[in-house]
Amino acid sequence: MSTRTVALLGAALLLTACGGGQIGDTGGGQDAKRMVLIPGVAAEPFYISLECGFREAAGAAGYVVDVQAPAKFDSTQQTPIVTGVLANKPGAVLIAPTDDKAMAGPMKQLKDAGIKVVEVDTKLEDTSVAVSSISSDNAQGGQLAARTLARLVGDRPGSVLVLNTKAGTSTTDARAKGFEDEVRKFPNLKYIGQQYTDNEPDQAASKVTATLAANPDLVGVFATNLNTGEGAATGLRNAGRTGEVQLVGFDASPKQVADLRGGVVQALIAQDPATIGRTGVEQAIAALEGRHVQRDVSTDLVALTKDDMAANEKFFYKQRC
């Protein structure tokens, strides 16, 4: 950057500071009967199911709805969408922030423009922006996974493994932690720790077969997301241990449900995205009408196994509403 550019930038910043304004200050009146959902990423079964719940609840309450999703789960792609939505001034915005810090700025602009912000699925570190946050309790999901695995294994003794994505991923770390705390309550299960996979299926496969080589008594694997589940299934298949080693996955996208039906995975811990969407709408309406708003809402998770999956079809994630 040349000195002149820096000087110009400095001058521009100074001017902005003096002016005291913010982008989005100008603009017309607010359309309180409009509600917008900004999911984390487009075309993902989890967010599509959330969108279905959102459309259903907001439509029933007489709101005009709009959904604007970024192509990738990335704050640089989500930010322009937020500023675009800001220009139209809807009454409320439901958003799944793609970064717990980077999205704070754009979302604060929404709040400052008088728009009610409700966080769904993920949340900002800064809790002052949104009026309410609705998400699954990931630690509870991990605990549920441990109990489900223990039930599937029965009283056979053996080792259990957790496949995590990347170190520092808050959702999967919470799932792994919940699992670890709960699995210790089952004396026949020996927890041999977690392995990171960089969220790559081939690494997950290789770590499962390596663990099988080192611990032939492996009886269970908890895969904390879609990719680790896919890799674990591949690893077990190559080892010829499918069905023998109990595999518990997380989320219930169509491919995972098909694997559950086919016996590749023995259980899935499903979130309830449709309820997250519906609850988000309820809280947004409460905020718009000046009623009491619940700051944090956590929705339940459910364990799906082959035997009870037919009764729980409403928990399968959808490709379209």
Place this chain on the structure above:
Amino acid sequence: MTDVRGRSWRQRLFGANTLWIGLVLLALIAVFGAIRPDAVLTTFTLQTTLVETSVLLVLSVGMTYVIITAGIDLSVGSVLVFSGVTSAMAMNAVNDGNATGAGWGTVLFGLLVALLSGAAWGLLNGLLVAWTRIPPLIVTLGSFGAALGAGQLLSNGSNVSGVPEVLADGLGTGTWFGVPNLVLLAAAVTAVGALVLATTRFGRHTYAIGSNEEAARRAGIGVTGHLVRVYLLAGVLAGLAGFMALAYFRVASITGHDTDNLNAIAGVVLGGTSLFGGAGSVVGTVLGVFIPAVLRKGFVIVGVNVYWQPIAVAIVLVAAVWFDQSRRKARNQR
């Protein structure tokens, strides 16, 4: 490249450089084997390690050719994803939306689609690199993003399932006298790649362009056409790798191949191929690809702390290349 003449094909195929990397690999296996002989030195561990490395090996063979021409191909992982998606979708399309129960005809059709998809991206890379003189790093960085985006566009951003069972059971998990079919395919591709590079005119021209492009041009080698063919080869092999991954995972994954390109480059360079072009071998690449694979597997088996694993892999990789470099320097000074 005068020294290439006069050496036997065997010398040319293996080269002296690969010997030391081969010893590093053997040493690693010996160390892990000494700590946990019951878990490391088993048919099971051998089989699974080979299967898990097959897809990367096929990518790396193409990468070896590209790097020997002093180029680079960052797009291989994305082309793999794109080919997997087009192949799976094509197989589904000719079977009313679900190819799970389809026969070998569908599988062959899917293979053809995967190879053509890979070839299309390879051809695009090659034409841009050879004709427009844009640096390969930029060209393939572009196709790295574009191929992944195109794959997401086609599949609407989600994984494509419906892989024929005959493909998954035959190629994905099938074995032939105890050797996994996936490994046999990768071995065949590697053997052909090694022989073509070491013993044919196509291989000699690849080395010549990497050593000195201008000299190669003046010596009458069709540099432009040859470069196009080299990137085309890398693309076709990435397409094949996409098809193999489809058989192996039974689903065309959109995510999870972001670092395939770096893994392939690391394997090639570890195997003694120069990033500056003109030197290298496919046999070296085979050894280079197996070192990280053996390390990752070994660390899990002997129970190295999960946070130490990436650090330890990095240390061994850099140390191995350093060792190789200093030994070469010593030889050149003699």
